[in-house]
Structures are given as structure tokens and as C-alpha cells.
Amino acid sequence: MEYLNIIFQEVYKILFLLVPVLVSVAMIVWLDRRIWAFVQKRQGPNVVGPFGLLQSLADALKYIFKEIIIPSSSNKVIFILAPIVTMTLALIAWAVIPFNETQVLANINVGILYLFAVSSLGVYGIIMGGWASNSKYPFLGAIRSAAQMVSYEVSIGIIIINVLLCVGSLNLNDIVLAQQSLWFVIPLFPMFVIFFISALAETNRPPFDLPEAEAELVAGYQTEYSGMMYAMFWLGEYANILLMCALGSILFLGGWLSPIDFYPFDLIPGAVWLIFKIIFLFILFALVKAIVPRYRYDQLMRLGWKIFLPLSLTWVVLTASYLFYFNLLPIN
Amino acid sequence: MAHAIFFYIFSTIAIISAIMVTASKNTVHSVFFLILDFISISCLFIMIGAEFLGMIMLIVYVGAVAVLFLFVVMMLNVAQQKNQWFLSSQSSSHIPIGLIISTIIFFELIIVIGGWKYKPELFEKINSTSSSEGISNTHSLGQILYTDYIHVFQISGMILLVAMIGAIVLTFRQREGVKKQDYIKQISRERSEGVEVLEVQSNKGVQIDD
Incomplete structure (x- = not known):
């Protein structure tokens, strides 16, 4: 009986986290399309609901009622598993995101490693989908994305090491609390820029959306997918983007800390600040999509391995020497 | 109680998937079973309290090494991926x-x-x-690794580096006649080198020197 009670409590907590995440994914898709449209002097989705807010719901409804087509020459088990893997990985990562000092589903010691591990597993959904389709375009897209995500993970990992040097803990709450006096975006600003660009590449967003470059590869790994399975890829992708925005705001923008910490403003809960920061980073993501043309593949690899990796490694040495020299290393 | 149940779940999955790695006929399926094996092993690591090792296992083996495995295996021809392990006489010579x-x-x-x-x-x-209480797994690992075992740790890093350089040297070949983009040259190009403004007179045209 008490086991059942514990399970019900946990399920309640998980639902309380996941339902807002899924709803906000739908909203963020709308925001993305609106920003994209405004930059190009179009209206964007503005018909369904007020300001077109319900457009994503309408789209989701359409996807649900569409037929799911499974190619006869595909590897069926892996073909069906691929969108499930993408979606699951995008959602389980939210378990460790702290919305407040206490509001976190799982306050684990190695939170940042968990996030990094889950985001590095994200490539499997794409590879599985691309291979199981047994078709040229998805396969090429999958291979491109595997190489791309593995390359940019390296620089993200080293940027995380930079932040961890200043914090001295792998716990996400400790990382946020270490920024109480100064957000890491100020001392580590170059790393923030590199993190943002690497996050674009990691989530296959433009200008690094080579795995699904429509001019070359139709839709990349998603070509053979239809109906709800396509929608799951899509939801997983946007949940991943939100996750990267959350990671960026925790690592560099002070997470749930308030920028204006005096009387009338400190009544605003920390979760609201975190959401504001996530939306701010997402608007940057959307603007980049509208402004920048797509990279060529060799340029992408060159940027990852020859520029970002040496730069972030050098910055690790710099940060470590600075902290060591001025005796600021967080040793506990 | 709950701990034991989870232990048996994860270890059963680990053993079954380890057997399936060798037994499954499709090579790509083998790699996926290998990944499943890695994941359940890292769950076991987390269960005994070695959360750092478990996460590193996920990041390094599942997130990087297995991706490269998959990368290579997927390049093979799908039609030839029938693993005739127990049937052919050739491969059974590897058994000893x-x-x-x-x-x-x-x-x-x-x-x-x-x-x-x-x-x-x-x-x-x-x-x-x-x-010792109050110190997390990660801290104690770092305290051992970077003090008593620093030389072993550095040497293992050097071995990996040498292996990497060796692989690069073995596969590196300078191909002739490949046109490469020189970014510095492109960026440092001046306007005067590329564009010339000419006065074009009517009915006379311009002489472009070849």
C-alpha cells in the first residue's frame, strides 16, 4: 500500500512537470513560426484562436488523424522505436531541471552529467529512424546528423567543464546558487556564445539543419515518417531545443535566480524567472533561424573541430589558471 | 526490496542483451543490443552508488563509442548483414x-x-x-585519481592520444588535385583585386584583357 502511495505521488509530480512541458512545446512552435514570419514581414499563423495561439493544437489534431505509413522494406521494429526514443529522451531530461531551490523532480548529485548524457543519447533516435527507413535520403541525413552531433557534443562538454571549474559541483542547484553574486555569462561570455552556437548544432536547428536540409535531402531522417510518428519527432526536437535553452539559462544566466532581488520583485517565484530566460534564449534561436543561411557541411565540421574545440580548451586553461592564481578554486 | 527488484531487472536485461549481441543475425541489431547492455550496466553502476561512473559510461560508451560503431556497421550492405555465425565452417574457426x-x-x-x-x-x-561520509562519489574519485594514481592516469591518457594519432596517420592520404577553400585568402581579398570600375563609352565597348 505504501509503495502504491509513493508511486502515485511520483506520478502526480511527473505529470505536473510533463504536461506544462508538452503544452509549452506547442506554444513554442507557434512562437517560432511567428518570429520567423515577422522577420520576413509575413503574418505567420494567426487564424486559429487568438493570435493563432491554437495553431499547434490544430496541427497536432491533424497529425493524429493522419494515416501512419510504414514502408514495406523498412526495419519495422526500429522504425517504430525511433520516434519513441527521440520523444522519451527529450522528456526524461526535464527530471533534473531545477525550477526553484526545492522545486525539482530529482535533485541528483550528477545532474549536469545526466543532462549531458541524455542529450548525447538524442542522436540515436535520428540514426535509428534514418537507418530503419531503408531509403537513401533518410540514411544520408542520419549519417550527417550523427557526425554533427558527436562533434558539437565535444565542445559543449568542454564548455560545461568551464562552468564546473567555477562551481565545484555537478549538482544543477549548486550551479545556480554559485551565480548569486555574478551570472557566469559575464566572466565566461565567449563560452556563452560558443555554447549557444553549439546548442544550435546539437539540436539540428538552422543554420546547422543539415540532417534535414530540404533542398538536398527532402526532409532527411524524417522523409519516410508520417502522421503521429512524424509529430513525435517534431515534438521531441522542440522539447530538446527548450531543454538546451534551459541548460543555457542554468549554466550562464543564473537559472531561477532573480536579476532584480529587492522587495516588490522578490515575490515573483523563481520558476517564472527561469521561464523568462528560457523564452529569451528561444527567441534568439528563432531569430537565428530567420536570419542566417545554412552552413555547408565541411564548414560546419571546420567550425566544430578547428575553431570551437581549441577555443574552449584554451578557455579551460585560462579559467583554471585564473582561479588557481587568485586562489578562488571552489574546494569543499 | 525495491532495490533487489530493480537489480534483478537491470541485470537480467544486461545478460540477455549481451547474449543477443552475439546471437542476433542482423549486425545493426547487435549494436543496438550492445547499447542496451551499456545502458543497463550504467543503471547497475548508479544502483551501487557509483553515479559518476554510470553517467560517464553513458556519455562515453553510449554517446560516443557506440555511435561510431553504429556508423561503421550501418555503412555495410544491408543485404549482406546476415550473420551466419553457427552455420558456416569459416567463422567457427574463430571459436577457440x-x-x-x-x-x-x-x-x-x-x-x-x-x-x-x-x-x-x-x-x-x-x-x-x-x-568517508559527506563526500560525494565524484569527489572521492577525483581525490584518488589526481593524487595517488596521477601517473597511471596521465599514462592512460597518453596511450589514448598515441592510439588516436596512429589511427590518423594510418588513414591519412594526401590526394592530388583536390580544390580546397582557403578561408584566409578569401577574407583578406581586397576590393581593388576583384573589381574594376570602367567608364564605358557608347558604341565602343570595353576591352577586357585576357
Whole structure:
């Protein structure tokens, strides 16, 4: 009986986290399309609901009622598993995101490693989908994305090491609390820029959306997918983007800390600040999509391995020497 | 109780998927079972409290090594990916070598685990750091790795680096006649080198020198 009670409590907590995440994914898709449209002097989705807010719901409804087509020459088990893997990985990562000092589903010691591990597993959904389709375009897209995500993970990992040097803990709450006096975006600003660009590449967003470059590869790994399975890829992708925005705001923008910490403003809960920061980073993501043309593949690899990796490694040495020299290393 | 249930779930999955790695006919399926095996092993690591090792296992093996495995295996022709392990006479000649290697690994494991069990003073250093309260797994690992074992740690890093350089040297070949983009040259190009503004007179045209 008490086991059942514990399970019900946990399920309640998980639902309380996941339902807002899924709803906000739908909203963020709308925001993305609106920003994209405004930059190009179009209206964007503005018909369904007020300001077109319900457009994503309408789209989701359409996807649900569409037929799911499974190619006869595909590897069926892996073909069906691929969108499930993408979606699951995008959602389980939210378990460790702290919305407040206490509001976190799982306050684990190695939170940042968990996030990094889950985001590095994200490539499997794409590879599985691309291979199981047994078709040229998805396969090429999958291979491109595997190489791309593995390359940019390296620089993200080293940027995380930079932040961890200043914090001295792998716990996400400790990382946020270490920024109480100064957000890491100020001392580590170059790393923030590199993190943002690497996050674009990691989530296959433009200008690094080579795995699904429509001019070359139709839709990349998603070509053979239809109906709800396509929608799951899509939801997983946007949940991943939100996750990267959350990671960026925790690592560099002070997470749930308030920028204006005096009387009338400190009544605003920390979760609201975190959401504001996530939306701010997402608007940057959307603007980049509208402004920048797509990279060529060799340029992408060159940027990852020859520029970002040496730069972030050098910055690790710099940060470590600075902290060591001025005796600021967080040793506990 | 719950701990034991989860332990048996994860270890069963680990053993079954390890068997399936060798038994499954499709090579890509083998790699996916290998990934499943890695994941369940890292769950077991987390269950015994070694959360850092578990996460590193996920990041390094599942997130990077297995991706490259998959990368290579997927490039093979799908039609030829029928693994005739038990049927063909050719591949069964590999069985003795495999048996020898697995016996060696088995005895190595017996030596390590037996030493842990019957000569605990050999492992006193490790036990004394990991059992102290209030220090997380990651901290105690770092304290051992970067103090007592720093030379071994550095040497293992050097071995990996040498292996990497060796692989690059072996596969590197300078191809002739490949046009490469020179970014510095492109960026440092001046306007005067590329564009010339000419006065074009009517009915006369311009002489462009070849």
C-alpha cells in the first residue's frame, strides 16, 4: 500500500512537470513560426484562436488523424522505436531541471552529467529512424546528423567543464546558487556564445539543419515518417531545443535566480524567472533561424573541430589558471 | 526490496542483451543490443552508488563509442548483414581464440574479486576514501585519481592520444588535385583585386584583357 502511495505521488509530480512541458512545446512552435514570419514581414499563423495561439493544437489534431505509413522494406521494429526514443529522451531530461531551490523532480548529485548524457543519447533516435527507413535520403541525413552531433557534443562538454571549474559541483542547484553574486555569462561570455552556437548544432536547428536540409535531402531522417510518428519527432526536437535553452539559462544566466532581488520583485517565484530566460534564449534561436543561411557541411565540421574545440580548451586553461592564481578554486 | 527488484531487472536485461549481441543475425541489431547492455550496466553502476561512473559510461560508451560503431556497421550492405555465425565452417574457426580470451578475462576477474574478498588490506586506500561520509562519489574519485594514481592516469591518457594519432596517420592520404577553400585568402581579398570600375563609352565597348 505504501509503495502504491509513493508511486502515485511520483506520478502526480511527473505529470505536473510533463504536461506544462508538452503544452509549452506547442506554444513554442507557434512562437517560432511567428518570429520567423515577422522577420520576413509575413503574418505567420494567426487564424486559429487568438493570435493563432491554437495553431499547434490544430496541427497536432491533424497529425493524429493522419494515416501512419510504414514502408514495406523498412526495419519495422526500429522504425517504430525511433520516434519513441527521440520523444522519451527529450522528456526524461526535464527530471533534473531545477525550477526553484526545492522545486525539482530529482535533485541528483550528477545532474549536469545526466543532462549531458541524455542529450548525447538524442542522436540515436535520428540514426535509428534514418537507418530503419531503408531509403537513401533518410540514411544520408542520419549519417550527417550523427557526425554533427558527436562533434558539437565535444565542445559543449568542454564548455560545461568551464562552468564546473567555477562551481565545484555537478549538482544543477549548486550551479545556480554559485551565480548569486555574478551570472557566469559575464566572466565566461565567449563560452556563452560558443555554447549557444553549439546548442544550435546539437539540436539540428538552422543554420546547422543539415540532417534535414530540404533542398538536398527532402526532409532527411524524417522523409519516410508520417502522421503521429512524424509529430513525435517534431515534438521531441522542440522539447530538446527548450531543454538546451534551459541548460543555457542554468549554466550562464543564473537559472531561477532573480536579476532584480529587492522587495516588490522578490515575490515573483523563481520558476517564472527561469521561464523568462528560457523564452529569451528561444527567441534568439528563432531569430537565428530567420536570419542566417545554412552552413555547408565541411564548414560546419571546420567550425566544430578547428575553431570551437581549441577555443574552449584554451578557455579551460585560462579559467583554471585564473582561479588557481587568485586562489578562488571552489574546494569543499 | 525495491532495490533487489530493480537489480534483478537491470541485470537480467544486461545478460540477455549481451547474449543477443552475439546471437542476433542482423549486425545493426547487435549494436543496438550492445547499447542496451551499456545502458543497463550504467543503471547497475548508479544502483551501487557509483553515479559518476554510470553517467560517464553513458556519455562515453553510449554517446560516443557506440555511435561510431553504429556508423561503421550501418555503412555495410544491408543485404549482406546476415550473420551466419553457427552455420558456416569459416567463422567457427574463430571459436577457440574467443574461448581462450574469455577464459583469460574470467580468471582476471576471479583474481580481482577474490583479492577484494580475501585480502581487503590491498584495497584499504580505496575503501578509506570512498567510505568517508559527506563526500560525494565524484569527489572521492577525483581525490584518488589526481593524487595517488596521477601517473597511471596521465599514462592512460597518453596511450589514448598515441592510439588516436596512429589511427590518423594510418588513414591519412594526401590526394592530388583536390580544390580546397582557403578561408584566409578569401577574407583578406581586397576590393581593388576583384573589381574594376570602367567608364564605358557608347558604341565602343570595353576591352577586357585576357
